[in-house]
Amino acid sequence: DGGITQSPKYLFRKEGQNVTLSCEQNLNHDAMYWYRQDPGQGLRLIYYSQIVNDFQKGDIAEGYSVSREKKESFPLTVTSAQKNPTAFYLCASASGTQYFGPGTRLTVL
Amino acid sequence: GENVEQHPSTLSVQEGDSAVIKCTYSDSASNYFPWYKQELGKRPQLIIDIRSNVGEKKDQRIAVTLNKTAKHFSLHITETQPEDSAVYFCAARKNTGTASKLTFGTGTRLQVTL
Numbered sequence: 001d002g003g004i005t006q007s008p009k010y011l012f013r014k015e016g017q018n019v020t021l022s023c024e025q026n027l028n029h030d031a032m033y034w035y036r037q038d039p040g041q042g043l044r045l046i047y048y049s050q051i052v053n054d055f056q057k058g059d060i061a062e063g064y065s066v067s068r069e070k071k072e073s074f075p076l077t078v079t080s081a082q083k084n085p086t087a088f089y090l091c092a093s094a095s096g097t098q099y100f101g102p103g104t105r106l107t108v109l
Numbered sequence: 110g111e112n113v114e115q116h117p118s119t120l121s122v123q124e125g126d127s128a129v130i131k132c133t134y135s136d137s138a139s140n141y142f143p144w145y146k147q148e149l150g151k152r153p154q155l156i157i158d159i160r161s162n163v164g165e166k167k168d169q170r171i172a173v174t175l176n177k178t179a180k181h182f183s184l185h186i187t188e189t190q191p192e193d194s195a196v197y198f199c200a201a202r203k204n205t206g207t208a209s210k211l212t213f214g215t216g217t218r219l220q221v222t223l
Contacts, residue, residue, distance in 0.1 A: 031209065033210065041215075041216075042198065042213055042214070042215045042216045043153070043198065043213045045210065048210055050209065058210075090152060090153070094209075097143070097155060097158065098143070098155070098211060099155065100145075100152040100153050100154070101152060102151075102152050103151075103152055
């Protein structure tokens with residue numbers, strides 16, 4: 001787990017703003033994932049990437065965008081099109097076993 | 110696609126008792142089943158996993174059993190302690206190369222009371 005970092009830990013966004021959440025891993029994992037978790041709820045998959053320069057939509061991709069230009073990095077942009085973005089965002093990476101980063105808590109002001 | 114159902118949604122046990130959480134999956138091609146523990150405000154952490162060629166796996170007080178025929182798997186925690194209180198998620202995956210991703214259950218909130 002220590003090989004996956006997310007920043008910032010807390011993020012505040014005004015309505016109408018785009019924000020980008022960082023996710024970096026030094027585990028040499030090919031696969032990376034973004035999940036959203038609302039209070040008291042489960043994990044919902046936003047986007048995932050199995051290889052550099054390729055990614056697929058998950059179950060709730062609308063209002064989000066990603067890029068995978070480097071193996072170790074998988075940033076997530078929360079766009080103004082996401083109407084209710086306040087949530088806990090978790091990044092994960094996997095090579096067989098999947099591990100999670102510490103998360104970013106996003107709040108819309 | 111895969112669907113994973115998890116029961117119960119909440120579970121309260123007394124310290125020292127056992128706890129059992131059950132999951133069912135829909136896709137018979139799924140072959141990997143991990144369990145994650147998430148403490149309040151923290152990341153989910155892998156506590157145990159099992160592959161489809163094994164029926165049971167143990168790690169100290171934790172065990173997982175898998176019934177491929179019935180398509181269900183269970184987490185067993187014995188001699189529960191207050192620090193076992195958390196939300197537990199089961200998941201299932203089939204290894205299909207570029208489409209490989211976990212499908213999670215909805216979680217079980219376990220409360221261990223003194």
